[in-house]
Amino acid sequence: MAARKGSKSAVAKAAAKKVARNPVKTAGRKGASTARNAPPRSAPYEQGKWAAAFRPRAAGERRYWLVKSEPEAFSFDDLLAAKDRTTCWDGVRNTAARNFLRDGMKRGDQVFFYHSMAEPSGVVGVCEVVREGYPDHTAFDKAHQYHDAGTVPETPTWFMVDVRAVRALPRLVPLAEIKAEKALAQMALVRVGRLSVVPVTPEEWERVLAMSARTP
DNA sequence: GCCAACGTTGGC
DNA sequence: GCCAACGTTGGC
Numbered sequence: 001m002a003a004r005k006g007s008k009s010a011v012a013k014a015a016a017k018k019v020a021r022n023p024v025k026t027a028g029r030k031g032a033s034t035a036r037n038a039p040p041r042s043a044p045y046e047q048g049k050w051a052a053a054f055r056p057r058a059a060g061e062r063r064y065w066l067v068k069s070e071p072e073a074f075s076f077d078d079l080l081a082a083k084d085r086t087t088c089w090d091g092v093r094n095t096a097a098r099n100f101l102r103d104g105m106k107r108g109d110q111v112f113f114y115h116s117m118a119e120p121s122g123v124v125g126v127c128e129v130v131r132e133g134y135p136d137h138t139a140f141d142k143a144h145q146y147h148d149a150g151t152v153p154e155t156p157t158w159f160m161v162d163v164r165a166v167r168a169l170p171r172l173v174p175l176a177e178i179k180a181e182k183a184l185a186q187m188a189l190v191r192v193g194r195l196s197v198v199p200v201t202p203e204e205w206e207r208v209l210a211m212s213a214r215t216p
Numbered sequence: 217g218c219c220a221a222c223g224t225t226g227g228c
Numbered sequence: 229g230c231c232a233a234c235g236t237t238g239g240c
């Protein structure tokens with residue numbers, strides 16, 4: 001079973017709209033999607049806002065990330081229950097997030113699993129990158145919820161990684177607590193709320209782990 | 217290249 | 229349901 005990430009209802013809604021109300025858009029999207037393919041896989045990101053996430057690594061350096069999923073669509077428990085506790089992270093349709101998936105995340109990187117649109121929203125578990133960026137096949141599937149008419153397998157626009165669950169946190173760390181924590185004020189999660197894949201610094205990683213290990 | 221209209225994310 | 233933030237689109 002393919003896991004469905006991102007915002008299920010919103011994506012479904014968007015897909016429905018795309019098909020129902022604007023068939024002309026399909027023609028227009030081809031060109032747009034070529035543009036969306038840039039920058040290429042080996043592009044230098046030094047100028048970008050997220051430069052640190054793409055900088056060359058020291059030997060053996062491990063990086064940290066956070067991915068969001070609506071638990072109603074795919075929860076951390078769903079990941080624990082999945083075959084090999086592993087899933088492909090499909091359905092991401094945002095270029096910044098795509099760049100992290102395609103170029104930033106490397107095997108062995110540690111990833112927070114975050115529940116969005118939840119009661120409460122927060123970090124629930126740890127997983128690990130077990131397969132690096134490869135094309136998100138759901139984009140090519142006409143019947144799929146995440147279909148993107150503007151992209152073809154020869155020049156894929158959307159990418160995903162595979163992640164495997166490592167462990168659930170001792171307790172969920174709610175977004176409200178993260179926001180209240182001075183040391184976490186710079187977290188990408190807090191600063192750029194709508195991104196569904198974001199980098200986490202080693203310091204932020206440790207802090208969130210520490211918060212999960214104690215009662216507030 | 218500018219920018220207005222529009223769409224999406226996701227908290228509240 | 230509302231709305232802030234911001235990405236995308238497309239006209240010019």
